[in-house]
Amino acid sequence: MTEQLWQVHFKVHRQRTGGKPYVRTFTLDVDPEEYILDAVERIWALHDRTLTYRHACHHSTCGACGMRVNGREKLTCITTISSVTQNGGTVRIDPLRNFPVVSDLVVDMGNFFLRMDRSGFNSVAPLAAACLPYEQPLTAENSIDHEPERLVDCIECGLCISVCPAANTDKEYVGPAVLASLHLMYVQNPTQEFIDQADHHTGLWRCHSAYECTEVCPSGVDPAWRIMDMRKKVMSDRIKSIFRPRSSEKKNAQPA
Amino acid sequence: MEEGGDPHAELDRIMKTTQPSAIVIGAGFTGCALAYDLAQRGFAVTVVERGELASGTSGRTHGLLHSGARYCVTDAEAAIECIQENMILRRIAKQCIEYNGGYFVALDDADLGYAPAFFQGAQNCGIPVEEIDVQRALAAEPALNPKILAAYQVPDAAFDPLRLAMAFAASARQHGAKFNTFHDVVGFLRDGIGNICGVSAVNRHAGQPVDFRADITINATGAWAGKVAEMAGISVPVRPTPGVMVAYEKRVTQRVINRLCEPDDGDILLPQRRMAVIGTTSFEVEEADYIPVYPDQVKQMHQRAALLVPELENIKMRGAYMSARPLIGGLMSGRSLSRTFKCYDHQTDEEVNGLVTVTGGKATTCRVMAEKTADLVCQKLGWQRACETAQHPLADYHLYYS
Numbered sequence: 093m094t095e096q097l098w099q100v101h102f103k104v105h106r107q108r109t110g111g112k113p114y115v116r117t118f119t120l121d122v123d124p125e126e127y128i129l130d131a132v133e134r135i136w137a138l139h140d141r142t143l144t145y146r147h148a149c150h151h152s153t154c155g156a157c158g159m160r161v162n163g164r165e166k167l168t169c170i171t172t173i174s175s176v177t178q179n180g181g182t183v184r185i186d187p188l189r190n191f192p193v194v195s196d197l198v199v200d201m202g203n204f205f206l207r208m209d210r211s212g213f214n215s216v217a218p219l220a221a222a223c224l225p226y227e228q229p230l231t232a233e234n235s236i237d238h239e240p241e242r243l244v245d246c247i248e249c250g251l252c253i254s255v256c257p258a259a260n261t262d263k264e265y266v267g268p269a270v271l272a273s274l275h276l277m278y279v280q281n282p283t284q285e286f287i288d289q290a291d292h293h294t295g296l297w298r299c300h301s302a303y304e305c306t307e308v309c310p311s312g313v314d315p316a317w318r319i320m321d322m323r324k325k326v327m328s329d330r331i332k333s334i335f336r337p338r339s340s341e342k343k344n345a346q347p348a
Numbered sequence: 349m350e351e352g353g354d355p356h357a358e359l360d361r362i363m364k365t366t367q368p369s370a371i372v373i374g375a376g377f378t379g380c381a382l383a384y385d386l387a388q389r390g391f392a393v394t395v396v397e398r399g400e401l402a403s404g405t406s407g408r409t410h411g412l413l414h415s416g417a418r419y420c421v422t423d424a425e426a427a428i429e430c431i432q433e434n435m436i437l438r439r440i441a442k443q444c445i446e447y448n449g450g451y452f453v454a455l456d457d458a459d460l461g462y463a464p465a466f467f468q469g470a471q472n473c474g475i476p477v478e479e480i481d482v483q484r485a486l487a488a489e490p491a492l493n494p495k496i497l498a499a500y501q502v503p504d505a506a507f508d509p510l511r512l513a514m515a516f517a518a519s520a521r522q523h524g525a526k527f528n529t530f531h532d533v534v535g536f537l538r539d540g541i542g543n544i545c546g547v548s549a550v551n552r553h554a555g556q557p558v559d560f561r562a563d564i565t566i567n568a569t570g571a572w573a574g575k576v577a578e579m580a581g582i583s584v585p586v587r588p589t590p591g592v593m594v595a596y597e598k599r600v601t602q603r604v605i606n607r608l609c610e611p612d613d614g615d616i617l618l619p620q621r622r623m624a625v626i627g628t629t630s631f632e633v634e635e636a637d638y639i640p641v642y643p644d645q646v647k648q649m650h651q652r653a654a655l656l657v658p659e660l661e662n663i664k665m666r667g668a669y670m671s672a673r674p675l676i677g678g679l680m681s682g683r684s685l686s687r688t689f690k691c692y693d694h695q696t697d698e699e700v701n702g703l704v705t706v707t708g709g710k711a712t713t714c715r716v717m718a719e720k721t722a723d724l725v726c727q728k729l730g731w732q733r734a735c736e737t738a739q740h741p742l743a744d745y746h747l748y749y750s
């Protein structure tokens with residue numbers, strides 16, 4: 093961290109529940125290596141106690157502090173001020189898109205979390221499954237009394253949904269995180285249930301491959317790759333199904 | 349009531365069968381676990397929290413599910429509480445815990461000198477502890493400092509802080525508890541004879557005042573418990589005691605790595621997702637709302653981390669943050685439940701009825717803090733229901749939003 097402080101103007105989206113949005117500017121002297129969330133917390137603590145925002149872990153494991161910083165989706169707890177502005181510069185802070193704004197920078201994650209739940213998303217996985225299938229699994233000598241495990245990468249921050257152009261035009265689209273979750277679950281447990289949930293016009297086939305989700309994901313989930321890989325798995329399943337005896341019941345898959 | 353019946357018995361019957369109500373101030377680990385415990389015992393529970401769930405100390409915890417070994421020499425009572433709760437949480441909160449165990453490693457002769465007391469202490473506290481051959485430990489964790497002199501294995505784990513709070517909150521909601529996040533408590537409501545009968549709050553989303561009423565109010569605001577109690581004219585001797593944590597871009601071990609020494613700065617390195625997180629320091633502050641991250645403390649953590657895992661010297665930092673522990677000081681005659689946390693019935697100490705404060709403790713022991721606090725609340729209200737929170741897995745954390 094440097095000794096030199098910068099003066100930075102933070103233009104913050106303000107909005108009471110049901111009220112009209114407006115922008116309020118706060119000018120702060122900051123250490124350029126501080127994180128955006130530190131500045132937001134300081135605005136609340138020292139300048140304006142009415143400011144609302146979500147946060148919890150401050151080190152990118154909880155996913156609560158996603159916002160748009162200068163128009164770009166960021167996990168604000170690990171985004172340094174120097175990475176988005178300069179001395180004397182301006183930083184615009186807005187709530188995530190494609191979620192209902194409750195107030196100021198707080199969006200309603202409820203519908204998204206329930207979709208994640210319906211996808212079967214499990215926060216802990218065996219170490220090998222927690223990594224991306226194309227990665228070398230992280231080294232682990234297996235002298236633990238059970239298979240090593242870890243918390244999976246997706247922190248349900250919603251950045252991928254905020255940035256997704258398809259989610260912006262179709263509220264029914266389940267979005268990248270949910271599809272990435274279905275892929276993660278299918279890789280661990282290849283059952284028809286996950287194929288059926290993903291193989292839907294508001295699921296896998298709504299994505300139009302903008303790859304923005306992978307671009308903004310702060311956690312290494314690579315949702316775009318997972319969506320494309322899931323499409324391959326679904327197509328492979330469809331081809332295989334030609335050779336399977338037909339079920340008398342018509343499939344009636346529901347989106348997650 | 350039949351004529352000639354005993355009015356006291358009738359009153360007693362009504363007291364025992366009418367659903368009691370409780371307000372919990374604070375939705376950190378303690379508040380969420382307490383809301384679950386009380387709701388499960390049949391209370392109508394209202395949680396009032398000024399920010400998001402776990403937006404104070406809880407969310408910013410290191411994320412270590414203690415085996416208790418860290419305290420087995422200096423504070424056996426806390427150590428025993430930790431191992432008991434560790435075993436319970438790994439059963440009921442498996443959904444948000446990486447359960448890979450932990451090592452205590454000796455780096456110098458002083459550490460080695462601590463080893464016998466450590467081994468004995470852990471055994472005395474009922475913590476499963478096993479000495480691991482150094483070569484085996486290095487094979488299991490190749491990133492460890494190759495110069496380690498001894499290694500002991502204990503049942504530590506790493507957890508996801510927000511999701512642990514959400515799992516308790518989801519369970520509370522399934523038992524009918526209502527959560528009012530972004531509601532700032534600004535004062536206490538009193539009835540005609542001065543008893544506390546609720547809180548005045550401001551809905552921060554709408555900027556509107558709102559009152560909540562209940563039979564009893566519990567101040568579960570941790571490091572802020574003193575400030576909240578002050579609104580009722582009561583002094584609670586809690587000192588916000590922050591420490592710094594530094595997260596790195598690489599997960600360098602699978603297990604929690606502790607330095608084999610008395611609790612010290614930067615003595616715990618734990619894996620979390622793709623990260624490694626080192627902590628922590630300890631100093632007192634007056635005001636816990638905003639605590640800057642001090643660069644010299646970050647530097648100190650960096651040096652300590654590299655002692656345990658040398659490659660961290662050259663790994664990029666991902667984040668640095670402060671978390672304010674609620675440390676209990678002073679000599680107040682509070683109802684001491686253990687050295688790790690305290691529960692104050694303000695009726696006995698200050699003759700203010702209707703308010704209980706719980707503070708202190710650690711994330712690992714949040715469930716038992718809630719249990720003991722709910723026991724006290726039940727006793728005060730003459731409500732006889734046993735705690736069952738250790739017996740059932742928590743609801744899926746996503747269902748907080750159901």
